[in-house]
């Protein structure tokens with residue numbers, strides 16, 4: 001494993017800056033219990049956790065914090081798989097089971113926020129891998145991170161599929177009283193069979209929508225990143241309708257569709273999965289993604305238009321943001337559209 005490549009920028013491309021971890025700072029652990037069976041944790045001590053998104057990126061945020069690398073949610077299509085390769089870790093099953101944990105992330109963040117050089121910019125979390133994945137239940141890094149941001153009244157956003165975020169509900173409510181907090185939950189579809197096979201480590205879509213509902217009940221407006229819309233598997237108009245209807249019923253303040261993209265690293269893993277579970281679709285995918293990592297623009301536009309029409313029909317939109325009691329209107333979660341979503345892991 002190449003720890004000298006474990007830099008904080010690498011989720012946005014292979015970084016050239018200096019190593020952030022000393023080789024002697026790596027501790028490898030496994031834990032008993034069914035939820036951690038087969039998973040290895042690599043504990044590292046970070047020198048920095050505020051990562052600047054490279055200028056070339058088209059992301060709508062400049063700074064990120066990612067306490068984990070790898071993700072036990074194990075979504076087959078996850079774009080972040082590629083970043084495991086920078087550590088010489090496997091981008092397939094290794095991404096799902098070899099989890100890097102920046103165990104000192106809260107202290108380091110607190111120190112960096114206090115620096116005179118820090119300008120108080122918005123900090124996005126969950127943009128590379130899920131900060132509320134299973135590991136967070138044991139390492140409990142997010143409470144310290146949220147508290148540090150709150151104490152500095154520093155605006156932030158979180159994108160997640162993890163219901164574990166509700167553990168930190170009180171902290172989020174407290175944060176929203178002093179700064180802008182944006183929460184988005186990712187729910188691409190409701191189909192239970194598709195969920196079990198393509199997002200095997202995640203909470204069920206309905207449970208994620210319960211998160212949206214609960215946050216709203218506590219005054220925290222929550223958007224939904226409807227991602228990914230999976231061609232030929234979740235894009236039928238009836239499927240889109242049932243998903244948007246459920247998102248609306250959960251009280252989401254916004255819905256942003258994002259069509260599956262298949263960049264290197266994710267593409268191979270997804271294609272193998274497709275061959276096992278839906279072999280009749282392999283040729284159709286080859287044709288749809290013949291030009292590269294993205295579905296054609298006409299297809300992306302069609303899905304976006306359909307979802308936006310449904311959102312209007314079910315009343316999801318800016319008016320919903322007003323439902324939030326204490327929080328300011330939900331910070332648009334990392335929610336770029338179409339091919340601009342090049343850096344999101346399809347959280």
Ligand code: SF4
Nearest residue numbers: 071073075078129130
């Ligand atoms: S898409 Fe998100 S939740 Fe799924 S494996 Fe990747 S980082 Fe984890």
